[in-house]
Amino acid sequence: MEIKPVLDLKQTQRLVMTPQLQQAIELLQLSNMELSERIEEELEMNPALELDDSDNERELTLEEIKDVSSDTNEDELYDENEISEVYEGDYYYENKSYSHIEEPYLQDKKREFIEGTVSREETLKEYLLWQVRLLKLSEEELSICELLIGYIDIMGYLSVSLESIASDSGYLMEGLQKALKTIQGLDPPGVGARDIKECLLIQLKNRGSYPLAEKIIINNLNEIKLKRFEEVSKHHKIPVSEVKEAFAVISSLEPYPGRQFYSGEIKYIIPDVIIEETEEGFEAIPNNSFIPKLKVNNYFENLARRKGSDKKIKGFVKEKVQRAKNFMYWIEQRESTLLRVTRAILEEQIDFFKHGPKYLKPLVLKDIAVKLDLHESTISRITSSKYVQTPFGVFQLKYFFSNTIPADGSKEYSSRSIKEMIKDIVNDKVLKHQPSDQKIADMLLEKGIKIARRTVAKYRKELNILPSNLRRKQ
Numbered sequence: 001m002e003i004k005p006v007l008d009l010k011q012t013q014r015l016v017m018t019p020q021l022q023q024a025i026e027l028l029q030l031s032n033m034e035l036s037e038r039i040e041e042e043l044e045m046n047p048a049l050e051l052d053d054s055d056n057e058r059e060l061t062l063e064e065i066k067d068v069s070s071d072t073n074e075d076e077l078y079d080e081n082e083i084s085e086v087y088e089g090d091y092y093y094e095n096k097s098y099s100h101i102e103e104p105y106l107q108d109k110k111r112e113f114i115e116g117t118v119s120r121e122e123t124l125k126e127y128l129l130w131q132v133r134l135l136k137l138s139e140e141e142l143s144i145c146e147l148l149i150g151y152i153d154i155m156g157y158l159s160v161s162l163e164s165i166a167s168d169s170g171y172l173m174e175g176l177q178k179a180l181k182t183i184q185g186l187d188p189p190g191v192g193a194r195d196i197k198e199c200l201l202i203q204l205k206n207r208g209s210y211p212l213a214e215k216i217i218i219n220n221l222n223e224i225k226l227k228r229f230e231e232v233s234k235h236h237k238i239p240v241s242e243v244k245e246a247f248a249v250i251s252s253l254e255p256y257p258g259r260q261f262y263s264g265e266i267k268y269i270i271p272d273v274i275i276e277e278t279e280e281g282f283e284a285i286p287n288n289s290f291i292p293k294l295k296v297n298n299y300f301e302n303l304a305r306r307k308g309s310d311k312k313i314k315g316f317v318k319e320k321v322q323r324a325k326n327f328m329y330w331i332e333q334r335e336s337t338l339l340r341v342t343r344a345i346l347e348e349q350i351d352f353f354k355h356g357p358k359y360l361k362p363l364v365l366k367d368i369a370v371k372l373d374l375h376e377s378t379i380s381r382i383t384s385s386k387y388v389q390t391p392f393g394v395f396q397l398k399y400f401f402s403n404t405i406p407a408d409g410s411k412e413y414s415s416r417s418i419k420e421m422i423k424d425i426v427n428d429k430v431l432k433h434q435p436s437d438q439k440i441a442d443m444l445l446e447k448g449i450k451i452a453r454r455t456v457a458k459y460r461k462e463l464n465i466l467p468s469n470l471r472r473k474q
Contacts, residue, residue, distance in 0.1 A: 024330045025168070026150060028337065029381040032272045035331070036291055042327055048300040048320035049327065052293035124156060124191070124261040125149055131186045144171055144179040148192070152183075156191040156258030157199070164377050190257040197221060203253045212238070213246040224250060271389035273342045273397075275353060282353050284342045286335055287389070294331070296324045334382075337374075341382050344368050345400050352400070356392050358421065362404035362414040405449060413449060419459050421449075426465055434468040 030038060043049055132145045147169060153159045162176045183192040189206045193199035200217050204210050216224050220232045224247055233240045274285045304318045345368065351359035365383075369376045383397035402414040425431075425440055435443065437456040444451060460467075 020326055020330075022147065023326070024333065025381065027330050027334045028378070029384050030334075031385040031387070032288060032291060033270060034385070035334070039292060039294065039331075046320055046324055046327070048297050048317070049294060049324035050297050052295040122261070124154065124258040125152065127261065128152065128183065128186055128191065132183065135182070137182075140175070141179060141182070144175055145182055147171075148176070148179055148183055152192060152258075154258050154262050155256040156188065156193070158192055158194050160377070160380070161194075168375070168377050188254070188257040188260065190254060193257070196255055199255060199257065200250065200253050204249075207249075210246070210249055212236070212242060213249045216243070216246050217250060269387050269394055271394050272338065272386045274389045275342070275346060275391075277353075277391060282346055282350070284339055284346055284388075286339060288335065294324075294328050296321055296328075300324075337378070337382050338386065340372055341368060341374075341379060342388060342397070344371050345397065349400050352392075353390060356420075358417050358424075360400065360402065360414045360417045360420075362412050363401050364403075365401060405451060415459070418444070418449065418451065419463055421447075422456065422459055423463055423465070426460075436468045439468075 027035065027038065043051070128149045129146060132142065132149065135142075137145065147165070148158065151158055151160045151165065158180070162173060162180065165171070166173050166176055180192055184190075184202055186192070189203045190199040193202055197217055200221075201214060204214055204217070215236065216232060220235060223231050223235075224243075227247070229240050229243045229247070232243045236243075270290075271287050274287050276283055276285060300317050300321050304314065304321045306314075345363070346353065348363055348367065348371075349361055351361065365376045365379045368374075369379050372379075383401070386397045387394050388397055399416070402416045405413045405415055405418055421444065422440055425435060425443055437460065438453045440460075441451060441453045441456045444456075
């Protein structure tokens, strides 16, 4: 049988993450403060976008737009027949700044808004993006790397699973894994890890060959953290002295790669949503008073519609107008989704808003996702870094999600409500002695809540409550 190369055409469907979708996902997970900063960046980049202040509006002249568009490559402009209506189409927008030509027509209000911002240090994400753009990567590889960097938290860890990212973006797992490996090779060492073991192993590999330290990290990280050297020694059948040498190596590693980029300055929490009690019940109100209102520059929009204009200028103008409208649209969608999710949480956790944290019900992301017909990852993003003001204080939106703790009968408690009960038991002045973890577990069992002593100890540590013998000394 003769083997010959054959050309074979195959038609497949694949979900591709367009720049608009990437922008939507980016805006979705920003808090109000972060969104305000992102608006500043967009105002600098897009001359067609401006603050909505009709009193100080200044129209651009055609000559000024010619100056702006003179550096634009004709290949980057859209053909007039290919430009669709607002919010449609799959355009690619260059991340190009026009700040050097923006000054002649910058509004007074806009100038005050931008120049009034405080200079800040480089963030971890900015540092990673700078590095990855220096590498020789294809457009798709660079796009995937930039996408993954967006999911890296302030301490340097990848906060979302690759499976979830693949489901949302349409990228193949193979490409995501390759991009993650690229990111994990960047500075600071250990960045992009998915857990502390992976973080330490990446750093260890960069330093050279430490086989014993590697084995201990994989198999005995908890024991070595508690300095149980003899247990580790018996497990690996090696002298304690060698364990201590490996411990010295492991101790020199950085468990939080992004720590150096995290400023220790005081950060004031501004709630993204306010829940108030009215005569008709509880109401969720967006707290967006300090987010600037935006609009498209009138002259840009009129010129985009004008017939007979210079094709190069018109293409440039249409691109910027479309980008501005897309940006404003996704900001509106972010606020709409945030309100929908908050109102759904309010309905599910109405007892909390009436009576307090002890009445928090078990709730998971899937419950809200099913209720609103949204993907779980969308709920995860919109509740990330968002705060809500309630009658009982300011809480993260993620606070309202917790696991189920079964009790006698059909009743269920959330892990957070159990923590509140533990806090009440510890602070109970009627008790003559501070209860031990086992005693707290027994007291909860009397209420029909069966949890182990070690679970009580875990919750107590999360509440920053000392052991009973140390509480007695206070």
